[in-house]
Amino acid sequence: MAQTLTQIRNWNATLKAARPNMVALFVGGTGGIGRSTAVKLAGAVATPTIFIVGRNEKEGAEVLEELKSTNNNGTYSFLSADASHLREVDAVCQKLKPELSSLDLLFMTIGGLSFSKIEGDNNIDVNHILRYYSRMRFIQNLIPALEASKSPRVVSILGGGKEIKIEEDNFDLKKSWSFTGGAGYASTMVSVAHEKLASENPSISFIHGFPGVVSTPLFKKFLGPIFGSIVGFLSTPVSMSSSESGEWHTYLSTAEQFKSKDASGNGSYILNYDGKDLTNEAIMTELREKDFPTIVWKHTLDTFEKLA
Template sequence: MAHTLTQAREWNATLKSARPELVALFVGGTSGIGRSTAIKLASSIARPTVYIVGRNETAGAQVVEEMKAANQNGSYSFIAADVSDLRNVDTVCQKLKSNIKALDLLFLSCGGFTFSKQETDAKIDVNHILRYYSRMRFIYNLLPSLEAAQSPRVVSILAGGKETKIQEDNLDLQKEFSLSTSNGYPATMTSLVFEVLASEHPSISFLHVFPGVVATPMMKKSMGSVVGSILSFLTIPISISMSKSGEWNTFLATSAEYPAKNASTGEYPGYYLLNYNGNDATNKALMEQLRKEGFPNTVWKHTLATFDRICA
């Protein structure tokens, strides 16, 4: 169901007593949605442990300082890494697992918009790596740490509910790359794989969230300062501030309304395709069609094969 911002804030205000400790990893947390959510979460939990992963060490240090200012009772760390290389993802995960016993929250928001293809050494577009393969590699590596937590959750900020039809021979976007496919494929693949993972790992809840139009620096970074500035100005009437986005995402990351599949209170799907306000965004007809065509397992098998090719 949809929630108001007031309801989200009221929930967040209960967290210090209801959930005094929480261990979280933010991938893409040095700017934009990840940054605002990390800071809000740090201020909402009594004794949080927060790890931030990103490329920019200066920005990472600034986020750590902002979290300390928001709550001096937490533990905050920055891990510098270029996660467009899946081997770097493996290194980060090994480092994290050596420092924690369990992971309560994995929050993924790396990547941005793109108009042109830029291939990595793995022969896959860098943004497709960031928005899909890198995120899935983090999940895959950290499943044991998540399963060791009491109420673990994975949140991927991308385009829940914005799925499209896909082709099995274009999952890596080698056959066809366009603005439409580069945005639709990672969103669709995420939703399909979350269905598989929720079934195979029923103690973890998986949220794929469309964050709305958020006033972040992403447009300028992705489209250039001139075009990005114009688009940022034009979207002001419908945009959500980063502060409000942080409130919403802290709510989604912790709310009891999105339980894992095996929650003791009943049987749940364990995966959720949501708008920024928590409203169900599932395109039921399209998802059912993709399910009948076997795409959930097809996409997951492709993902594992890609991991083997790149990381072996």
């Protein structure tokens, strides 16, 4: 059910006592929704441990300062990685291993916008790697740390509720790519893979979120400073600030109703930023009937071999 801003602020205010020592990893935490959520979570929790992954070292250093000034009782680290390369994802997870005996929250926002296909490793579109394969690789690598937490959660912010009909011979978008198709394939694959992962890892709760329209550097980065600023300006009446988005996503990352299968929940959720269920039952039922959670996951494991 959709929550109000007052309700989620009240919930977030309970976290100091309820979740005093949360450990969280933000993949894409140097900017946008990832960064603002890391900062809000740091402020909401008594003694947080927060790891930030991103490429931009300058912004990585800035976010660490912002986290410290928000809550000086936390422990904060930045790890630089270009997550479009699975070997860098693996290296960063390997570095984190000794520090992550247990992980409560894996929060992922990597990926952006592009009007054309940009070929990356194994000739797969870079955005598709970031939106889908890299996020899945972080999950796969970090499952032991997540399973060691009392209430672990994976939150992937992308296009929850924007699932489409997908074709098995185009999962990697090599046969056909388009701006909307790229976003639709990645969103659909995240949703079905989460269902598979939730059934195989019943102690972990998985959320695929849609953030609404959020005022972040996204438009400027991908449309350039002039056109990006125009689009940003035009979207102002319907967009929310990064700071407010951080509050909503702190709520989604901690709210008790999105339970794992072990805790008698669904285990996998497709949600709007305010907690409203965005599951498109018709599409999801069709995808399940075609056994896509299993087929997509098999494709994912096969593609990991090609990308690693």
